[in-house]
Amino acid sequence: MKTKRIIALMTIILCGFIFSTFSMPGFGAEKINFAVIFLGGPDTGAEGDKIINQFMASLTKLTSMKKDSLQGKYFNNITEAKTYIRENKNTYIMGSLGFYLANKKSMNLLPLAAVKIDGDDREQYVLIVKKGSYKSIKQLKGKVLAGNVLYEDAKFINGLIFENTIDIAKHFQLKPSSRPLSAVRKLESGQVDAVLLNHMQYASLKKLDVFSKIEVLHQSPQMPALGLMMANTKTNNAAKEKIVNAVTRMCNQADTKAACKNFGIDGFNKLGVETLKDEITKYEGGK
16 A cells, blocks of 8 residues: 555656646747738748848847747738737737737737837838829828838728828728839829838938939828737746847847848837827727
8 A cells, every 4th residue: 555655656746747847948838929020021932031030040049048939920911910920829029009009909919119210219100292293181082092001900090190180091092012112103103192101111212312302291190119019928928028138139239130130120129008008099099
């Protein structure tokens, strides 16, 4: 009888040891996923793979996490990104404020960091037209509006970019375009009537000859340039401090800053949900 009790006790201890060992990172623990969403970015083939592989290598290095505990995928299509995030609950997302506001509740998202572009972590959208062509948004009724910002959530565009003064689907003929510069060239040649750009895209035009031929007809209020968020899960929370610290350092490290150059950004600043309270209120009160 005593021998049976000793065997049973040893079995319990052994099972406990096996369970705890294989629950550790690298031994069957839940992976942490990264979804990098870059609307209108490079194709999701070799060029897209290069972007995500470089980003994941930088992240692994700076977090000192095991390579097999992290995995990532690059998307230039929101629908495919949403499917991936729903199928992989422990996901960190590099995406926009519009994505966050549209999916905050359904995906239980928590904002983590804003992106810096030319040292500024504020976003602002502009509606541009060919110089001298139109004097007001009202005159653009029924005209063609292009740009990759149009791939964003329509409620976000209506509520935060145009402050609910228009419904873009009713006011314009929408022509989403994955190549912002190509859309601007079409504006110059008269193939489209207006283009919607974000801060980075508009700033990049200042270096080109086309800049002297366009003018801003509308600009949105400034808003935080949210760039990193996560699904609020137990696994993600356990790694949050390590990952946020790594991402906010990534663009300053000689051997990892190349990952940031792929996205045209120069850094990240930490932020919390309280920073977005005005934008959340506007979005939730919109149509």
